[in-house]
Amino acid sequence: MKKIFKIKEFGIISIILITYSIFFATNPLFLSKGNIQAILNSVGELGIIAVGVAFLMISGEFDLSVGSVFGFTPVVFFSIVPTFGIIPALFLCLLLACGIGALNGFLTLKINIPSFLVTLAGLMVFRGLVLWITKGFAFTITSEYYWFRNIVAGRNILGINNCFFFFIAVTVILTIILERTAWGNRSYAVGSNSEIARDVGVNVGKIKISNFILCSFLAGLAGILQFMRVFTIHPGTGTGYELQVIAAGVIGGTALFGGEGTIIGAALGSLFILSIDSGLIMMGVGGFGFRIFIGLTIISAIIMYNFLRRART
Amino acid sequence: MEINEKKLVEMKNIWKSYGEVQALRGVNFDVRYNEIIGLVGDNGAGKSTLIKTLIGIEDFSSGEIYFEGKKLQHINANLARKIGIETIHQRGNALEHLSVFRNIFINREIKKKLFWIDIKKMVEESKKALRNIRLQFDVFKNINELSGGERKGIAIARALYFKSKLIIMDEPTNDLSVTEAEKLIQISQKLKEEEISIIWISHNILDVYRVCDRIKLIDRGKDIADYEKEKITVDELREKIISAVRWRTSA
Numbered sequence: 322m323k324k325i326f327k328i329k330e331f332g333i334i335s336i337i338l339i340t341y342s343i344f345f346a347t348n349p350l351f352l353s354k355g356n357i358q359a360i361l362n363s364v365g366e367l368g369i370i371a372v373g374v375a376f377l378m379i380s381g382e383f384d385l386s387v388g389s390v391f392g393f394t395p396v397v398f399f400s401i402v403p404t405f406g407i408i409p410a411l412f413l414c415l416l417l418a419c420g421i422g423a424l425n426g427f428l429t430l431k432i433n434i435p436s437f438l439v440t441l442a443g444l445m446v447f448r449g450l451v452l453w454i455t456k457g458f459a460f461t462i463t464s465e466y467y468w469f470r471n472i473v474a475g476r477n478i479l480g481i482n483n484c485f486f487f488f489i490a491v492t493v494i495l496t497i498i499l500e501r502t503a504w505g506n507r508s509y510a511v512g513s514n515s516e517i518a519r520d521v522g523v524n525v526g527k528i529k530i531s532n533f534i535l536c537s538f539l540a541g542l543a544g545i546l547q548f549m550r551v552f553t554i555h556p557g558t559g560t561g562y563e564l565q566v567i568a569a570g571v572i573g574g575t576a577l578f579g580g581e582g583t584i585i586g587a588a589l590g591s592l593f594i595l596s597i598d599s600g601l602i603m604m605g606v607g608g609f610g611f612r613i614f615i616g617l618t619i620i621s622a623i624i625m626y627n628f629l630r631r632a633r634t
Numbered sequence: 635m636e637i638n639e640k641k642l643v644e645m646k647n648i649w650k651s652y653g654e655v656q657a658l659r660g661v662n663f664d665v666r667y668n669e670i671i672g673l674v675g676d677n678g679a680g681k682s683t684l685i686k687t688l689i690g691i692e693d694f695s696s697g698e699i700y701f702e703g704k705k706l707q708h709i710n711a712n713l714a715r716k717i718g719i720e721t722i723h724q725r726g727n728a729l730e731h732l733s734v735f736r737n738i739f740i741n742r743e744i745k746k747k748l749f750w751i752d753i754k755k756m757v758e759e760s761k762k763a764l765r766n767i768r769l770q771f772d773v774f775k776n777i778n779e780l781s782g783g784e785r786k787g788i789a790i791a792r793a794l795y796f797k798s799k800l801i802i803m804d805e806p807t808n809d810l811s812v813t814e815a816e817k818l819i820q821i822s823q824k825l826k827e828e829e830i831s832i833i834w835i836s837h838n839i840l841d842v843y844r845v846c847d848r849i850k851l852i853d854r855g856k857d858i859a860d861y862e863k864e865k866i867t868v869d870e871l872r873e874k875i876i877s878a879v880r881w882r883t884s885a
Contacts, residue, residue, distance in 0.1 A: 502749045510740050513731040522712035522741045580731035
């Protein structure tokens with residue numbers, strides 16, 4: 322039994338199995354091909370942000386600006402494509418997202434402002450910029466984007482769009498980085514205790530700033546992917562995502578103050594969050610129950626992880 | 635093993651202040667090869683500050699530090715480890731959420747190709763490093779599953795594996811059971827046989843007297859005295875520390 326508890330994703334797998342069983346028992350259509358396709362088609366972008374945020378949280382920092390960066394990057398992308406062309410604009414926007422991450426990291430690590438406050442400010446600034454640039458209107462992609470759209474967000478395999486496969490690829494790559502590279506090892510170390518990590522010679526600033534950059538980069542990438550997938554970008558796109566992705570990480574076993582968690586756990590956490598909406602509607606509860614359910618799940622997950630931690634030791 | 639009179643560490647006239655407070659006032663301190671030196675003094679004497687300047691956690695205002703005869707210019711925690719100084723801090727050196735083998739190799743991971751770390755080799759080498767100090771436990775265990783003594787053992791295993799020349803132990807027996815403290819003292823003697831010098835910082839005079847070859851007393855940031863163990867009894871040592879404090883409080 323202790324061995325099963327040691328599986329890091331045991332908690333989130335149990336949560337998914339239990340909730341899926343309840344949804345299926347209430348309405349068997351929950352596990353129908355169409356519904357599974359719908360869930361997988363919508364999980365990609367949230368999942369990409371969630372795994373990036375989980376990576377950062379493991380190293381002991383927060384990023385509340387991801388939802389705004391997610392909305393801001395495609396707006397900039399749309400604005401600069403006519404000047405630069407699609408591919409250069411894509412690179413410039415991803416570079417911009419990396420710059421935002423670097424700035425978050427710099428203010429947190431070098432100016433010593435808690436990341437919670439730095440990224441809270443970022444959340445407001447970038448959302449404000451979105452509203453300023455768009456003047457509150459939505460943008461829709463035009464035919465010149467279609468070839469690019471078909472590559473990044475077309476439905477090529479089993480009726481599932483490519484964003485989902487991007488999400489899987491990002492999950493695999495980040496899992497390998499976290500578990501099999503010095504960067505990952507040191508990310509766990511600085512999240513576990515940054516003072517001790519510094520004592521043993523880890524460059525805490527370098528590791529954490531890299532993780533801020535990674536996190537913002539993935540938020541920007543996800544924003545452009547969603548823009549391509551749904552054709553439209555609204556000024557409010559991504560609002561509230563910051564909390565949903567933190568919830569996905571926590572439900573997936575990421576410790577709020579760092580040192581613990583897995584990328585697969587956060588990926589499954591985002592799959593869980595995306596499934597809840599559809600499951601509740603099929604149960605007849607309606608979308609309004611979503612937040613209540615997520616809130617209760619977060620509390621239950623934390624209680625369960627505390628129990629698992631004790632059981633392991 | 636004979637103590638080599640040559641100096642492994644030499645700190646000359648070290649001054650350090652925190653704003654208005656003078657933490658170190660021209661301290662001279664040295665460590666010889668194959669020696670266990672005790673660093674004693676009351677709370678606030680400057681023991682930890684002196685050590686922090688040696689390993690680069692704190693800057694010092696003036697003075698010179700030599701390691702194996704070479705002057706250290708810009709020392710930091712990473713460089714200290716590279717030149718062979720391992721510190722076991724009072725607050726602990728082990729990262730709670732990491733497994734034993736990841737702790738042993740933190741920041742010095744064994745690499746395969748490009749960026750990849752060689753987990754298999756790190757696991758094997760960790761087992762070897764622990765066996766070397768007669769410790770045997772699952773290297774996949776997280777640190778928070780281990781006792782205080784086992785955690786200290788990991789830091790020592792790490793120091794031995796990476797061929798450290800000096801281990802600094804800050805209050806090493808503080809959170810240990812009697813048996814674990816005894817084991818640590820034995821391990822320290824073994825380290826000396828392996829030609830590793832130790833700075834043993836402690837309030838526990840009995841432990842210090844038992845384990846150390848030489849004892850340095852500092853108080854209020856000044857070095858007060860330097861005793862070869864054979865030239866002082868434990869009671870005299872205790873009296874010296876108390877009288878230093880008494881002199882300070884009466885002054």
